[in-house]
Amino acid sequence: MNKDFLSIMVVIYLLVYVTSPSLFHVAISETYSILLSILPVLILVFVFIFCFNLFIKPENIRAHLGQDAKKRGWVFSIIAGIFSTGPIYIWYPLLADLKGKGMRTSFVSTFLYSRSVKLPLLPIMVHYFGFNYTLILSTYIILASIVAGYVTERVVDGSSASYEK
Amino acid sequence: MYEGVSLFAVTAFLLSWVSVGLFNLPAEMDLLGKKFAVARNMIFFVISFFISIITVFTLNFIGV
Numbered sequence: 001m002n003k004d005f006l007s008i009m010v011v012i013y014l015l016v017y018v019t020s021p022s023l024f025h026v027a028i029s030e031t032y033s034i035l036l037s038i039l040p041v042l043i044l045v046f047v048f049i050f051c052f053n054l055f056i057k058p059e060n061i062r063a064h065l066g067q068d069a070k071k072r073g074w075v076f077s078i079i080a081g082i083f084s085t086g087p088i089y090i091w092y093p094l095l096a097d098l099k100g101k102g103m104r105t106s107f108v109s110t111f112l113y114s115r116s117v118k119l120p121l122l123p124i125m126v127h128y129f130g131f132n133y134t135l136i137l138s139t140y141i142i143l144a145s146i147v148a149g150y151v152t153e154r155v156v157d158g159s160s161a162s163y164e165k
Numbered sequence: 166m167y168e169g170v171s172l173f174a175v176t177a178f179l180l181s182w183v184s185v186g187l188f189n190l191p192a193e194m195d196l197l198g199k200k201f202a203v204a205r206n207m208i209f210f211v212i213s214f215f216i217s218i219i220t221v222f223t224l225n226f227i228g229v
Contacts, residue, residue, distance in 0.1 A: 005191050089189045096196040108197065109205055113212070116183045136223050137176065140216050148205075148212050155204045 041086030049094050062102035069104070077107040078145055081114030088115060105156050110149030116141045172224070176217035184209040 017024040052061075065073050084091060095108050117138050125134045166175055185206050186193070193202035 005195075087189075088186055089192050092189075092192055092196040099197065105201065108201070109208075112205065113184055113209060116180060118183065132227070133172075133220070133224060137216070137220050140220055140223075141180070144212050144216050148208055151208050151212075152201070152205050155208065156198070156201050 038086055038090060041090050045086075045090050045094050049097055052094070052097065058101040061098055065098065065103040065107050067104060069107070073104060073107050074110060074146055074149070077110040077149065078114045078142055081111040081145065082117045082119060082142075084111070084115055085120075088112065104149075104153065106149035106153035108149075109152035110145045113145035113148040114142060116145075172221050173217050176220050177213050180213035180216055181210055184213060 013024065013027065016027060063069065064076060069076070091111075095103070095111065099105070099108055122134060122138070125137075166172065187206070190202055190206065193205075197205075
């Protein structure tokens with residue numbers, strides 16, 4: 001899947017280069033700008049992955065984010081999602097790593113949905129939509145992240161959570 | 166909203182924009198699994214509708 005997708009993208013870029021070199025240069029410049037902007041968060045995520053692999057054993061992950069984590073797992077996932085920054089795809093490798101070590105599917109989904117609460121953008125939302133709207137929406141997003149996590153786990157894993165990949 | 170678009174639509178747009186990611190789907194499918202990626206995006210899409218509805222109803226209920 002990785003190689004196919006990469007090959008397709010390379011072919012598309014080559015086609016663009018052949019048919020419209022100016023558009024190719026615009027695309028490459030845009031890619032470069034995006035890479036530069038996500039680089040700090042990307043480095044942070046890889047530092048997290050490194051630290052998790054070095055210091056945290058799978059038993060710890062199962063204890064705090066696995067089947068037995070219960071309320072603690074939900075709280076961790078929600079807080080981590082709210083405080084996570086950058087584009088969503090940067091967090092996929094870390095989540096995949098944690099999932100492989102025993103993180104519940106529901107907590108992965110909850111983390112991803114609670115990212116909808118964008119802390120740095122809350123003041124702007126208050127400015128445009130008002131404090132009440134922002135507070136109510138943020139509260140419902142946090143509650144919905146739990147629902148989203150639970151439903152995702154039921155759909156993906158069936159009636160019981162599984163630690164297997 | 167100044168042009169007459171309802172708050173339902175604006176809220177649903179905001180939520181689905183931040184939570185649903187079709188362009189990220191290949192990467193998500195590769196790293197987190199096809200079933201998870203597809204299910205997550207569909208569930209988040211549906212939930213966005215419900216959240217937008219109850220948010221606006223709550224605002225109306227409290228009189229804002």
